[in-house]
Amino acid sequence: MRREQTSSMKCSQTWAKTTGEAMEGGRKQETAMCRLRVGHTWLTQSYLLKNEEQPFCYACDSLYTVRHILIECPDFQDTRRKYFSVTDLYRLFREVNPSRIAGYLKDLGVYGKI
């Protein structure tokens, strides 16, 4: 079994254990949530593989990280409020349904790059 499969299975098990709900949204969403939890997404880390400078947020010019997109960016706040209201990553991954996190990222137009 490949490592990615193992870790994404762990992620869905953790979500199910924490909330008592099965994760909706299928395998792509499980993989996306797993990458977000560890902070390693194509969107925020591909600069390492491409040997480029670390990217800055196109909206507010801060360093472009998973935490920035999910929690911190003031320019995404109105969109974020439509999907969840937690203010830290710990609560986000424990209390917010992954479908809502995915919905937020789709709304921003970045879900396909996670």
Ligand SMILES: [Zn+2]
């Ligand atoms: Zn920003």
